[in-house]
Amino acid sequence: MEDTDNDNKKIKLEVRNLVKVFGPKPEKALALLDEGKSKTEILEATQQNVALNNVSFDVYEGEIFVLMGLSGCGKSTLLRCLNRLVEPTSGSILVDGDNIPEMDEEELLNFRRHRVGMVFQSFALLPHRCILDNVAFPLEIQGISQEERHEKAEKAIGLVGLAGYENSLPSELSGGMQQRVGLARALAGDNDILLMDEAFSALDPLIRREMQDELLDLQERVNKTIIFVSHDLDEALKLGDRIALMKDGCVVQVGTAEDILTNPETKYVEKFVEDVDMAKVLSAKDVMKRPEPLVSVTSGPNNALHLMEEYGISSVFAVSKHRKYEGLILVDDATEAKKKGLGLEDIIKRDIPAVSPDTPVSEIMPLVADSAIPIPVLDDEGKIKGIIIKGSVLAALSRMEV
């Protein structure tokens, strides 16, 4: 089972004080960095570009960790340092306790072969090979026999939903399908860590969203440690269990999507997140109110009317034992029932739309927009967790837009 508690999570990858300087004599730039000089000062003094400036962060096992930032912020360089496609200048990268920058050639080869896979922005499929052989490529490199690698590749192809395309050439597939192949290739070797470099940025928006959903689905099944580079905040918020926001080679803030949105630590983060469509980020649990008042479905209309009068509302939710949701009682119906001597069971409205705590606000808005009645928020067992009214949704959205 997966732990949800952060303290119990195992650290898979630990980056400490990572520095990357592009230039022929990085020692000089390193010394200046130690003096606390800025990236621009160093560029002026030495003509060397500090791409990563003392980057430190942890990635937990089984999470999707998003490196986020504008182009040129160093996120792709950082990703490539993790498997040493780019040689870090100094600092350490510990994966399960092994320090990547200190590995010799053979150790590095084995690390790349067995422990880390990569997915590329431009898909980077080999044009002369069919899908099956593209996916089997990492296994071929390892010297695995054709029979075994084809078997494993077919499994990976099935995992990404491309069964039946084994003998097609990459050029015969659409962009979305090609990137599935890229994903299958990274999964074929069954490596623990997946590095994804702007993996969905080259796809058009509809396909991109579809692929994001599928990645989340897939992650439920394969449970890899995924480090995902993106320049798209919506994508980062959707995919990332945690997000590291980068600027000018530094990690500015690391946290969950909500941390970053609600408590931006610096002006930069604040500015970055201000354009976010909050309706996609917030979910029902963020905007719901306490479920008060509630009336027991076994009590009478008098009780319901009394509660409505007390709270100044025109409807009240009825529950059975343990706050199990039953339906809505409207004030007019209750008055009628009182006259005719009916029970609440007879007048309860059970066809009110309900949502779950994780339903995004964007899906709730059309439900509340044109109705005066509130919406119940129910958990998996059908218990009422909260209620949403039009006012609280609008209030939550406007509060964020400061």
Added chain:
Amino acid sequence: MADKSYAIFPKIPLGDGVEYIVDWIDTWFGWLLDAVNYILDIFVSAIQDLLLFIPSLIIILLFAAAGWYVTNRDWKMPVLIALGLLLIQNMRLWPEAMETLALVITAAFVALIIAIPTGIAASRNETVEQIVKPVLDFMQTMPSFVYLIPAVIFFGLGDVPGIIATVIFAMPPAIRLTNLGIRQVPRELNEVADSFGATPNQKLFKVQLPVALPTIMAGINQCIMLALSMTVIASMIGAGGLGLNVLIGIQRVDIGMGFEAGLAIVIIAIILDRLSQNLIKTGG
């Protein structure tokens, strides 16, 4: 009129220097030259004998079949190939044509054996590229006749010096295009090889060469075409084949003979070009 100002400085003895170096090589590396001469001679004679031993109709059929294969079973190319070769046979130029073909095959083969590894080396190492590039510029702009002179000095007259001059002349485009093809492999494809733990050799043979193949094939095509054109010129130093007929045609002002031999060369050129070009399209 008699501008003697250039004579203020004594002439730098460049020509003498080159002559001295050539003499020196001849003296000290004569054994190596002899070995090269011997091997190439056996090679070219064997191919020539084989081509002349096989009945001409069978060779025509083989070429037509090759045309049929590289065009994915189209009938036009094999028919044109067969007609062209039959015309050469009809002009009674078949033995000369086969001799030229043997020279081209040998020269192109040797040129590619040197050129492709050189191109690969240049693509992987900046220093090698910086050395190779000016040498290639030199080789390509130097008038091709000039190569005939050292070839004659080192190997005397005959087929082998013709092949050597042809090899030098035909090599540059194959080197350049191999280098270019590998350098044009997209960065991310190279990263694919690296990120999944490929060794440098696996990267070369499984990613770089296959991806660069169309460009390399274009270089091979150029190499073959240049080899054909140079074997004709090489007839001036005693290489046999159709080029010799052209040369005799010039010397005797025999336009009929010159035209027939020239036409045969054009036919062979078109056949070799179309075959190697279609080989590129069908993916090697």
